[in-house]
Amino acid sequence: AKTTPKAVALEVPPDDDHSDVATVIVEEDELPASGNASAPQLASGSASAPSRGTKASDAYESRTAPLVLLRTYASEGRWIGLRQGSVVFEDDNIAYHGT
Structure with a gap:
């Protein structure tokens, strides 16, 4: 049986454009029930994932x-x-530092 963690925290380190560090915490009730479900939007609702055709x-x-x-x-x-210590994703091959 697969268990879902109560919360997951991922930290994005600062880069040349941004000097601050951002942390995303996903609560258990925000996680999708299956891997095929779409991810919940951020609380602000102002950002969305870019399409695969976006540069x-x-x-x-x-x-x-x-x-x-x-x-x-x-x-x-x-x-x-x-x-x-970083998570690498298949679509963009960018490594995100995880804590």
């Missing part, structure tokens, strides 16, 4: 887009592995 440079101009992608990919089980 990566356009998608990451938004400060919330990487967090939405991270949350969506994680909820759909689309991550491909862990490397040096």
Whole structure:
């Protein structure tokens, strides 16, 4: 039987454009019941995951887009592995630092 954690915290480290660190916490009741369900939107509702046809440079101009992608990919089980403390996703091959 698969168990769902009560909460998952993922930390996105600062980059050249943003000096602050963002942390996403997904509560148990926000997690989809199955891997095929769509991920819940962030509380603000202002950001959405970019489509596959969107250029990566356009998608990451938004400060919330990487967090939405991270949350969506994680909820759909689309991550491909862990490397040096980071989660790597199949669609964009970007490593997100996890804590």
